[in-house]
Amino acid sequence: MKTKVKPVSPEAIEEAAQLIRAGELVGMPTETVYGLGANALDENAVRKIFEAKGRPGDNPLIVHVSSVEEIPALVREIPAAARKLMDAFWPGPMTLILPKADCIPSAVSAGLDTVGIRLPASEAARALIAAAGRPIAAPSANRSGKPSPTTAQHVFEDMDGRIPMILDGGACEVGVESSVIDATGEVPIILRPGGITPEMVQEVIGRVSVDEHVMSPLSEGDIVRSPGMKYKHYAPKAKTVIFDGAPENVIAAICARYDALIAAGEKPAILGFDEHDFGERTRISLGSVKRPNEAAARLFGALRELDERGETVALCEAVEATGIGLAVMNRMGRAAGFDIERV
Ligand code: TXA
Ligand code: MG
Secondary structure, three states: OOOEEEEOOHHHHHHHHHHHHOOOOEEEOOOOOOEEEEEOOOHHHHHHHHHHHOOOOOOOOEEEOOOHHHOOOOEOOOOHHHHHHHHHHOOOOEEEEEEEOOOOOHHHHOOOOEEEEEOOOOHHHHHHHHHHOOOEEOOEOOOOOOOOOOOHHHHHHHHOOOOOEEEEOOOOOOOOOOEEEEOOOOOOEEEEOOOOOHHHHHHHHOOOEEOHHHOOOOOOOOOOOOHHHHOOOOOOOOEEEEEEOOHHHHHHHHHHHHHHHHHOOOOEEEEEOOOOOOOOOOEEEOOOOOOHHHHHHHHHHHHHHHHHOOOOEEEEEOOOOOOHHHHHHHHHHHHOOOOEEEO
8 A cells, every 4th residue: 555645735634534434544633643543433444543553452542523512422421520621621632531422433442431532723633524524533643662653754654555645734733642631530530641731630620630650650450540551652762761850960960871871882862951061972852941842842753763863772851740741751751661760
């Protein structure tokens, strides 16, 4: 199969919508990361997603809609707290876990009684869903185990020959996947942090809880609220180590480790902030230390770049785990197997 890449235009959206209606897969831009979309109500189309990604069948998919009016048909109930979050943060980088209606195939929900629903902010994504006339199930468009794609080029690297078309909407603005929030009860539980932060949810609902596995690895016997937590996503081939502490300590520790690695014949690279001085050492930028949203937007591209360049060790600067920084630290932490050195 040849994979076409087409910039977003009314014609390209119509072509992609026809593919979705015909049960095919389309790489689609969203404000978070690129998705691998299929008709959410067509079980055969949904199966193709798992095949193209190499995704385990027990990891459920998010269903994307183009307006809130489409939601009552997809869920059994919208609890009051969920309604408030929808009003406050949609369209936007938030997925709500709700009790699923029977029309959602079990392939989508991986046999669970709930379904993740998202109304994306990306206009191209909403236009595609509206043109298809069906909700679109879409996981991130990476092969399983690779960082989520934040450009159409990333999608092409992973999906060339596996899908008929990629809609190119440019680089994703947020750069990390949506916040996944269990909204089935009174207190929302953040299962995966993203652009809608715990602080923002707290502001609207008055209460919020963050799943303990957002910043720690799972051990055997732990209760898994979200199947995605079980899998080691976002792992570059380079061994990844995170340094956390006062900036001057972090910079000194990273430089010392870097030099020791060079002496040992390794090929290290630093994921660091623009304001920090690492001398001539190889550095991939996480943007400004003052704007953690830049680290969010750049992290996945940086992880891909490490592998392309054949770096063997990544030495990463931590960001403060508040606001969007929690999402950055969750993704960085998982890439590093939560190997964080306090300095
Ligand atoms: O930003 C995003 O959310 C992107 C774009 C394309 O919308 N999509 C995305 O999908 O990141 P995916 O499949 O890569 O990640 C979905 C996560 C997984 O960790 C999955 O386990 C969790 O959401 N999830 C989905 N449905 C769930 C459910 N019913 N209960 C608990 N967790 C669920
Ligand atoms: Mg994913």
